[in-house]
Amino acid sequence: MSNKRSMFARVYPYIFILLPYVPNHVFAQDSGPASVITAKENQAVLKALPFANQQDFENVKRGFIAPLPDEGVIKNKEGEPVWNLEAFQFARDKPAPDTANPSLWRQLQLNSEGGLYEVIPRIYQVRSADLSNITFIEGDSGVIVMDPLISAETARVALDLYREHRGSKPVVAVIYTHSHVDHYGGVRGVVNEEDVKSGKVKVIAPKDFLVEAVSENVFAGNHMARRASFMYGNLIPKDPKGTLGAGLGLETSTGTVTLIEPTDTIIRTGDKRNIDGLSFEFLMAPGSEAPAEMHFYIPELKALTAAENATHTLHNLYTLRGAKVRNARDWSRYLHETLQRWGDKVEVLFAPHHWPTWGQANVINHLKKQRDLYKYLNDQTLRLANHGYNMVQTAELMQLPPELSQYWANRGYYGSVNHDTRAVWNYYLGFFDGNPARLYPMPPTAAGKKYVAYMGGAANIIKQAKKDFDAGEYRWVAEVLDKLVSAEPNNRAARNLLANTLEQLGYQQENGTWRNFFLSGAMELRHGIQRLPVPLTASADTIRSMPITLIFDYLGIRLNGPKATGRKISINITLPDIEEEYALTLENAVLNYGPPIDDPQSSVTINRSDLNDIILGVDSIQEKLEAGAVKISGDVGQLKTLLSLMDHFDFWWNLVTPQPMVIDPNGGD
Incomplete structure (x- = not known):
């Protein structure tokens, strides 16, 4: 990839x-x-x-x-x-x-x-x-x-x-x-x-x-x-x-x-x-x-x-x-x-x-x-x-x-x-x-x-x-x-x-x-x-216009619940250019967000504009890290673990014949 x-x-x-x-x-x-x-x-x-x-x-x-x-x-x-x-x-x-x-x-x-x-x-x-x-x-x-x-x-x-x-x-x-x-x-x-x-x-x-x-x-x-x-x-x-x-x-x-x-x-x-x-x-x-x-x-x-x-x-x-x-x-x-x-x-x-x-x-x-x-x-x-x-x-x-x-x-x-x-x-x-x-x-x-x-x-x-x-x-x-x-x-x-x-x-x-x-x-x-x-059709204008909370909501939808069972993750995210701070917390196989928390497992600082570039595929997170646009403190692996629990949705699912009944259809990304 x-x-x-x-x-x-x-x-x-x-x-x-x-x-x-x-x-x-x-x-x-x-x-x-x-x-x-x-x-x-x-x-x-x-x-x-x-x-x-x-x-x-x-x-x-x-x-x-x-x-x-x-x-x-x-x-x-x-x-x-x-x-x-x-x-x-x-x-x-x-x-x-x-x-x-x-x-x-x-x-x-x-x-x-x-x-x-x-x-x-x-x-x-x-x-x-x-x-x-x-x-x-x-x-x-x-x-x-x-x-x-x-x-x-x-x-x-x-x-x-x-x-x-x-x-x-x-x-x-x-x-x-x-x-x-x-x-x-x-x-x-x-x-x-x-x-x-x-x-x-x-x-x-x-x-x-x-x-x-x-x-x-x-x-x-x-x-x-x-x-x-x-x-x-x-x-x-x-x-x-x-x-x-x-x-x-x-x-x-x-x-x-x-x-x-x-x-x-x-x-x-x-x-x-x-x-x-x-x-x-x-x-x-x-x-x-x-x-x-x-x-x-x-x-x-x-x-x-x-x-x-x-x-x-x-x-x-x-x-x-x-x-x-x-x-x-x-x-x-x-x-x-x-x-x-x-x-x-x-x-x-x-x-x-x-x-x-x-x-x-x-x-x-x-x-x-x-x-x-x-x-x-x-x-x-x-x-x-x-x-x-x-x-x-x-x-x-x-x-x-x-x-x-x-x-x-x-x-x-x-x-x-x-x-x-x-x-x-x-x-x-x-x-x-x-x-x-x-x-x-x-x-x-x-x-x-x-x-x-x-x-x-x-x-x-x-x-x-x-x-x-x-x-x-x-x-x-x-x-x-x-x-x-x-x-x-x-x-x-x-x-x-x-x-x-x-x-x-x-x-x-x-x-x-x-x-x-x-x-x-x-x-x-x-x-x-x-x-x-x-x-x-994820147009750049649409992504840039999305409230960051809407993106977090969608991450919760993408989360593969069975794979997330038993895991606990907490990440503080700071977005300096829009002056917003959040915490992402994973527990009970559910992803929640809210105000920053004390003692998170890791902290990420990134401008919303840089996050948009990553979402749109203009730059990778590694490129942003090397350029100093993303800073991660604490357990870097927590972010990677969280992302590994996200499902990818295949567009061409069956419409006129039934979808196969499996608990974990694609094993996440």
């Missing part, structure tokens, strides 16, 4: 704030056609929904000024594509094929419209240059940028496109509406840190933005990122048998993720700021779509954003990549309060995803429909739960009323009624449904073997499953074959039939992320896990 990959770097190698990029079309296309049953299911959608309503297609084109340059292909400095809008143009002006739910196909057609647009005079957006939109609000002397995308490369192209048509106005402020990476990661593409430090550019964000931005995908980041590779369709082709986008947008860009810390924090609802001659009135919305989120209204322009809480899709109350469940009741309440504050004044609603809504009556209708969508899911889930229905039953019974379900913006392209219902149930009631038979389940492999024996063996299961597959009983076939594949992961006939089953389920989905999960699972069953190149 190179000394550039030091012990500290091994302690903290992955902070997945963005899903990994995997080259598209990795495998030859081997997807099958839609079955007759799938084709009928998809055709039925055309009769069930108001496809004659073409208003969204008019709105998505409204205010168009110019397309993205280079046909929507954006590259990094090495000339490698980090974004490709052109790859999603296969749906343009074409009817949905049998392999696509027509409603999701429609959403893809809308999402694949891209370029520079005028929202109203003084507000402009570049759309479909990333998963999210970037918004430019013109002040008296410069421009205020809202939510600068995921990557610096995409944000820079968007800013250049705006300036080409609106003039080279300086950026005077950046607003992060919330703490997800697609709303801050491209910030260095639109401003430089020197201008922020000098006060020329303000960076404005909601309370707790920084902690939430760097923590949500850290502690369980390796797990989240693996699932995100399924959720966003990174492993499957972009075509009518592959990914149709993610509903919220097309996919994520894969450029350079950056972060500049806020210089101004919005603390409470009612806070106001004057930014370059425009008034901004804020409403806090924590615990809604993001842990830290806010809405704002600009009176001079009669313009409102509800951040990501009122877009053109049912959103996730639980995201399939894995995260804390969101509060549907509060989400609805924030939208209600937004209506109460500004509903009688607003003329346009713009968002960091999708297209705007114009006209006071239309804005009010949209906010009410979205407000009541989340309130209905919250209230009706609890109604059914209080009747005694468990989580799965409640989700199966849940149906939106026509006044909500027939509104296109409430369709389940990103969230779904089914998994959002389960999210609400879990938010209030947790994982256990009260049935003691389900309190202590067997793990998948052990249970799978028992199921297979009870069902007459693998051959009989496959025989019966083929009959049910031909009958279109795909949900049941998937459930049964999951038991067989759990019991016999190398059973090729079972894997292939399960892959075919997941594929048909994927073809039927209105939800983009469900489709991506089903089709990615089919791909993995057929080809196995392919350890393809993926970037480590």
Whole structure:
């Protein structure tokens, strides 16, 4: 191992704030056609929904000024594509094929419209240059940028496109509406840190933005990122048998993720700021779509954003990549309060995803429909739960009323009624449904073997499953074959039939992320896990912005408890440049931190900036020691021992077959 990959770097190698990029079309296309049953299911959608309503297609084109340059292909400095809008143009002006739910196909057609647009005079957006939109609000002397995308490369192209048509106005402020990476990661593409430090550019964000931005995908980041590779369709082709986008947008860009810390924090609802001659009135919305989120209204322009809480899709109350469940009741309440504050004044609603809504009556209708969508899911889930229905039953019974379900913006392209219902149930009631038979389940492999024996063996299961597959009983076939594949992961006939089953389920989905999960699972069953190149998205900005306590928390997560059993370690750590001191103590197989202690086994002195270099692999701890940047007194071996107890997380863990049940999966580092 190179000394550039030091012990500290091994302690903290992955902070997945963005899903990994995997080259598209990795495998030859081997997807099958839609079955007759799938084709009928998809055709039925055309009769069930108001496809004659073409208003969204008019709105998505409204205010168009110019397309993205280079046909929507954006590259990094090495000339490698980090974004490709052109790859999603296969749906343009074409009817949905049998392999696509027509409603999701429609959403893809809308999402694949891209370029520079005028929202109203003084507000402009570049759309479909990333998963999210970037918004430019013109002040008296410069421009205020809202939510600068995921990557610096995409944000820079968007800013250049705006300036080409609106003039080279300086950026005077950046607003992060919330703490997800697609709303801050491209910030260095639109401003430089020197201008922020000098006060020329303000960076404005909601309370707790920084902690939430760097923590949500850290502690369980390796797990989240693996699932995100399924959720966003990174492993499957972009075509009518592959990914149709993610509903919220097309996919994520894969450029350079950056972060500049806020210089101004919005603390409470009612806070106001004057930014370059425009008034901004804020409403806090924590615990809604993001842990830290806010809405704002600009009176001079009669313009409102509800951040990501009122877009053109049912959103996730639980995201399939894995995260804390969101509060549907509060989400609805924030939208209600937004209506109460500004509903009688607003003329346009713009968002960091999708297209705007114009006209006071239309804005009010949209906010009410979205407000009541989340309130209905919250209230009706609890109604059914209080009747005694468990989580799965409640989700199966849940149906939106026509006044909500027939509104296109409430369709389940990103969230779904089914998994959002389960999210609400879990938010209030947790994982256990009260049935003691389900309190202590067997793990998948052990249970799978028992199921297979009870069902007459693998051959009989496959025989019966083929009959049910031909009958279109795909949900049941998937459930049964999951038991067989759990019991016999190398059973090729079972894997292939399960892959075919997941594929048909994927073809039927209105939800983009469900489709991506089903089709990615089919791909993995057929080809196995392919350890393809993926970037480590632990960006320097993220690590430098992390509170040192967050790093210590993550060390505790990395600690291999069984290996640490019986050990006692105490280390004082002094960080002179930030004037902070801590003690790390290991006992009872748990790593704690707090104020310095008397008589530690060893003491380490290192500047936080040098620690950042070690974490990022710029320098090794040995190089820092030789340069005098790290000083250790006492038992030097204690630090090495502590680091030897840290696990390394393999990104490519099994998703569609069970993980091997071992106590110590990798023996630490």
